[in-house]
Amino acid sequence: MQADFPDLTLQVPATDADETMLQRAEPTSYPTSSLKQLPADWQQKAFTPNNGEYQLAPQFRSLVQFRQADIRVDQPAELFSLILCRNLVFTYSDEPLQRQVLARLSERLLLGGYWVTDKHKSLPTSTTGLVPALVRLKFFPLD
């Protein structure tokens, strides 16, 4: 995207409630299995092989901030163009909590922004202003 949008800056806050998980993610070195769905050319551009694993390249590493946050209660200060939330609240929580999290975090989504969730999940959308976009991919843009 940089060629088309040279002024675009990226910031990627990456959150988890569990400190141990953050410690595992923070070295940004991942087994091949973690990258298997990444297109090969992206993999080559963004990762370098390192001792049998793949290391996120420094120019991308510096954009990611790992931090502890409980999705049930913590509200990020920033506004986002994209929220990725997979295999967590819409998989393991009941619908009231799903609605609560969705309503609260949707407030941090910029107009025209997207919420991306699991391929096989649907979001409880009625109260949030989110409308399904690419349903096959489970993209929900804010109306």
Ligand SMILES: C[S@@+](CC[C@H](N)C(=O)[O-])C[C@H]1O[C@@H](n2cnc3c(N)ncnc32)[C@H](O)[C@@H]1O
């Ligand atoms: C099944 S994993 C999914 C991880 C990742 N989203 C993925 O799809 O590969 C669920 C993660 O959610 C974290 N988690 C559990 N409860 C949480 C909460 N209340 N707030 C934030 N993260 C939580 C767990 O520590 C775990 O790392």
